Amino acid sequence: MLNQLTISALTEKLSRREVSAREAMQSCLDQIARVDGKIHAFISHDAVDALAQADAADKEIAGGASKPLLGVPIAIKDVLAVKNQPLNCASKILGKFVSPYDATAIEKLKAAGAIVFGRCNMDEFAMGSSTENSAFGPTHNPWDITRIPGGSSGGSAAAVAADECIASLGTDTGGSIRQPAALCGCVGLKPTYGRISRYGLVAFASSLDQIGPFTKDVRDAATLLGVMSGHDLRDSTSIPQPVPDYTQALTGNVKGLKLGLPKEYMVGGLDPEVKAAVDAAVKKYQELGAEIVEISLPHTDYAVAVYYIVATAEASANLARFDGIRYGARVDGNDPIELYCKTRGAGFGAEVKRRIILGTYVLSSGYHDAYYLQAQKVRTLIRNDFLKAFEKVDAIVTPTSPTAAFKIGEKSDDPLQMYLSDIFTISCNLAGICGVSIPCGFTQNPRLPIGLQLLGKPFGEETMLNLAYAYERATPWHKEKAAI
């Protein structure tokens, strides 16, 4: 079953000519045909184009080319521009939009030889934690199809967990890679802010958004991070910092590394089975030679409130571009204002409207200082908590999500409860540091994946991924497959 392979296993088979890229791509397409009716990880995919890319890769392989992702099928969240492919952000408002150019991350994947295929389902404009806010219908968790896959990159996570692709891309603004990775049982990496160019990523909250990979193991995440990272003149927030070979950092030796355990993360609302799995993982790290240090991140409790001011404020500005004039769907009006209002009223879903209203409100005259400025100041306190903690420790370990996957519909009528499910992932984006979620066990009944989150220093991906790799090598969780 080629579709089940990791990037490293598949590229090895391809370079030895044991299998062809066409066979690998076909194997993913067969799996999509078999399971995606139940999972709905994809909004759409173009099988003909995917196989044509595979054939082109096979030609290159026959010609002796060697590229890190040559012939590897990688699925893409529907928020990243891929030239000549549809882009909807799981919204109605983009109509029949077709991307006129490639995002920088996509350009880099293509240059590395990847087969870039499929549009993975998501919460509309990446706003949500369950992938229920998609205009194309929800995605289902491969481990239990009555449950959500997490969000907002739920389609990307489910596609990897269900072996419908070898790896996928998502985006993370407040946990949208790490939380679905945890809930679907795969590896999900949010790089340091500025590590990967955001050019060609439809902006939700520009000071928080980052692109990152979903993979079947830590090595694959390191490989994709290396391919996609680097400075880009087209994104003024991308950081001119050299890109190391992240796979070289995976020694598995964590002896003497200091791992911080924030006391504020192991409290109320944390599911007992999740807590037990994280406690066991902490013990495992001690066995592996890491030193566990209790730390404090005193402003943790304010992170969700800060996030829902900062993120909605930025979103209300970013989403102003969807006005029915230059692209996307349009509802006509007698004057431009009426056209904008009607187009946006008809095109956006409930959660997007909620966030635009909240974001517009916190930026509006008379409220800006009380809400937005106050939130930006508390953001400084949150960031300082992390910088102070990182003076004492090399990385931080926490649960990724307070619970395993919840039922479809369970939280959709209570936005605040939904927001609070991101409590462990949001601070990382506010502080601009890196984070990764890796599988660390299962709940008993039903059997659902649990995720462990590691948080690293700004540009501390090498140490963080090595810690993740050491744990993965010492545990069996990442090898388990959902029965679909």
Next chain:
Amino acid sequence: MASAEIDVKYVAHLARLALTPDEEKKLGAQLGNILGYIEKLRELDVTNVEPTAHAVPMVNVTRADEVRPSLSHEAALRNAPRQAGGLFIVPKIVE
């Protein structure tokens, strides 16, 4: 900090967003609830704390002002809801 109530109709106008009366009512209640939660930020003393707009601050980022390849006229208009003669068609703006 302001009281936890939003004049949804007014804010929706600022956001150029048409809402049905039902949406207005539902959003008003939900946003009141969310703003109530957000009020907790008032507990913190932020005197002398600088605001963070970006986690990795970079100042005066510029690049060379050079002409580079960009979208063709045709590609830029390809997704337009209405176009003619190489232009976007919009409702009349001035009488």
